[in-house]
Amino acid sequence: MSESEIMGESELNDSGNRPVRLRYAPSPTGPQHIGGLRSALFGWLFARRHGGQFILRIEDTDQKRSVPGSMDMIYESLDWLGIDIDEGPREGGEYGPYIQSQRLELYQTSARQLLERGHAYKCFATAAELAEMRKAGRGYDRRYRDLPGDDADRLEAEGRQFVIRFKMPLSGKTHGEDLIRGRVEFDNAGLQDAVLLKSDGFPTYHLAHIVDDHHMRVSHITRAVEWLPSFPLHIQVWRALGWEMPRFAHLPVLLNPNGKGKLSKRKQQFAGADGKAVPVLAHEFMEAGYLPEAVRNFLSNIGWNYGDDQETFSTADAIQRFDLSAVNPANSAYPIAKLDWLNSQYIAQVSETRLAGLLRPVLEEAGYAVDERRLRRVVPLLRVRLKSLRDVVPMAGFFFADWGGFRAPTTDILIQRKMDAVKTAQVLKGAIPILEALDDFAPDSQHETMRNYAKASGFKNGQVFGTLRAAVTGQKASPPTFESMDILGQAESIRRLKLALASLATKET
RNA sequence: GGCCCCUUCGUCUAGCGGCCUAGGAUGCCACCCUUUCAAGGUGGAGACACGGGUUCGAGUCCCGUAGGGGCUACCA
Numbered sequence: 001m002s003e004s005e006i007m008g009e010s011e012l013n014d015s016g017n018r019p020v021r022l023r024y025a026p027s028p029t030g031p032q033h034i035g036g037l038r039s040a041l042f043g044w045l046f047a048r049r050h051g052g053q054f055i056l057r058i059e060d061t062d063q064k065r066s067v068p069g070s071m072d073m074i075y076e077s078l079d080w081l082g083i084d085i086d087e088g089p090r091e092g093g094e095y096g097p098y099i100q101s102q103r104l105e106l107y108q109t110s111a112r113q114l115l116e117r118g119h120a121y122k123c124f125a126t127a128a129e130l131a132e133m134r135k136a137g138r139g140y141d142r143r144y145r146d147l148p149g150d151d152a153d154r155l156e157a158e159g160r161q162f163v164i165r166f167k168m169p170l171s172g173k174t175h176g177e178d179l180i181r182g183r184v185e186f187d188n189a190g191l192q193d194a195v196l197l198k199s200d201g202f203p204t205y206h207l208a209h210i211v212d213d214h215h216m217r218v219s220h221i222t223r224a225v226e227w228l229p230s231f232p233l234h235i236q237v238w239r240a241l242g243w244e245m246p247r248f249a250h251l252p253v254l255l256n257p258n259g260k261g262k263l264s265k266r267k268q269q270f271a272g273a274d275g276k277a278v279p280v281l282a283h284e285f286m287e288a289g290y291l292p293e294a295v296r297n298f299l300s301n302i303g304w305n306y307g308d309d310q311e312t313f314s315t316a317d318a319i320q321r322f323d324l325s326a327v328n329p330a331n332s333a334y335p336i337a338k339l340d341w342l343n344s345q346y347i348a349q350v351s352e353t354r355l356a357g358l359l360r361p362v363l364e365e366a367g368y369a370v371d372e373r374r375l376r377r378v379v380p381l382l383r384v385r386l387k388s389l390r391d392v393v394p395m396a397g398f399f400f401a402d403w404g405g406f407r408a409p410t411t412d413i414l415i416q417r418k419m420d421a422v423k424t425a426q427v428l429k430g431a432i433p434i435l436e437a438l439d440d441f442a443p444d445s446q447h448e449t450m451r452n453y454a455k456a457s458g459f460k461n462g463q464v465f466g467t468l469r470a471a472v473t474g475q476k477a478s479p480p481t482f483e484s485m486d487i488l489g490q491a492e493s494i495r496r497l498k499l500a501l502a503s504l505a506t507k508e509t
Numbered sequence: 510g511g512c513c514c515c516u517u518c519g520u521c522u523a524g525c526g527g528c529c530u531a532g533g534a535u536g537c538c539a540c541c542c543u544u545u546c547a548a549g550g551u552g553g554a555g556a557c558a559c560g561g562g563u564u565c566g567a568g569u570c571c572c573g574u575a576g577g578g579g580c581u582a583c584c585a
């Protein structure tokens with residue numbers, strides 16, 4: 001690399017000479033939300049783009065909200081999405097531990113330092129006092145900010161609980177640089193003295209993330225735009241601690257599909273075009289049968305784009321081009337319909353071996369005994385027909401339902417448009433012996449024979465073919481009929497046709 | 510309410526003052542192909558929120574209005 005390129009790049013990410021290090025810092029509050037994963041992905045993309053490190057840190061400073069098993073879920077989501085971690089609770093690393101509840105001393109030390117330097121103070125306000133202030137107007141009124149030291153000592157000696165609050169400048173402006181939006185400015189007068197250390201000795205996010213990001217040498221922070229309002233607070237704390245700040249990028253949030261409100265995991269009433277519930281949690285993407293590479297492509301296409309009017313691109317290519325300053329600052333409605341399309345594109349490209357491996361468990365979970373040889377023959381017919389792995393069940397389950405498991409379709413499926421029970425039975429009755437007598441059961445042979453049969457019998461091709469399809473697959477939509485019958489085998493196909501015919505006979509009487 | 514951020518087709522977006530009679534994708538609708546459903550092909554409807562400026566020239570810069578979103582906890 002030439003010297004000018006090196007300079008250009010350092011200007012681009014504007015991190016001085018610091019190595020690029022980003023982190024994903026979720027709270028262990030349960031299943032991972034797709035919004036959080038997107039933040040992780042953007043940070044990871046940036047880290048990989050610049051050959052830096054990507055760190056996982058668990059922010060469990062709120063014991064009340066901590067949910068057991070969350071860390072496993074976080075790792076499961078990240079592993080599935082293909083976001084690899086360089087340092088974290090599982091990987092270890094030189095700046096650990098990577099779980100905040102194991103770093104309490106660090107926060108307390110910094111809090112004490114802030115206290116000593118006059119940047120913070122002990123606040124003895126009780127819950128009742130706080131509630132009253134909130135009711136009266138705009139939050140905490142700084143009543144303990146200028147409490148004489150003696151009084152504070154006395155209250156503490158009395159055993160009164162206290163928190164440590166940051167002394168926010170009372171006037172002036174705080175401005176910061178956001179990689180996505182540029183300069184942002186805030187009036188200090190409108191800001192509060194945030195709690196840094198809670199009465200239980202645990203830090204709040206405001207203190208903890210700063211202490212950790214400093215000690216962990218984090219160079220760039222990607223976080224949701226929800227944090228923008230507290231950005232000035234963080235800037236002031238960084239300054240008070242005397243540490244060099246990382247660069248910040250406040251990522252736009254995902255809105256509900258209708259554009260109203262933040263995408264929530266609670267309100268899953270939103271349905272896609274096909275009426276399916278919209279996936280929001282990481283495991284829902286896995287369960288719904290989306291491919292991780294499709295989800296990566298999908299996620300990185302919201303608020304950022306590859307360029308060249310190119311919608312599908314590999315993660316490796318995205319890494320080559322990703323840039324935080326190119327991220328769109330506007331929030332986006334969750335374009336879930338596009339994921340179905342992208343996923344179908346990816347499924348159509350996956351190797352048949354891999355696709356078979358992905359489909360097998362889905363089928364088995366649905367209760368089908370999956371014959372490997374048959375599965376391998378079915379897969380080629382499926383690739384352009386699946387929007388998600390799940391679709392294999394309604395689309396191709398019938399392939400694995402022989403030997404007594406197959407039931408004749410109901411008449412509303414069996415009887416084609418402009419047909420009735422009598423005509424349908426007639427078609428079946430005529431076709432069965434012909435198919436039974438076929439020496440060559442290959443699709444082309446069947447096709448030709450049935451075309452001739454249609455011609456001879458006076459039915460339209462569609463009427464004959466459609467009836468056969470319904471009888472053999474039990475479905476209105478299916479892979480190609482003759483290919484399907486070929487895979488099913490002559491005997492099983494004939495058996496199903498007879499089953500259908502018999503079901504009609506019963507109906508007629 | 511206060512503070513902050515945002516605003517191009519229904520949706521995701523391209524556009525960083527003239528290349529825009531605004532491009533792509535998705536979704537939708539036609540048609541073609543066709544053994545259904547898909548896939549694929551072709552075509553169609555569909556947007557610069559509004560009002561002021563700045564400028565020879567504004568989707569692109571500035572201000573205002575409106576709308577949307579976020580924050581406003583000893584949660585993150």
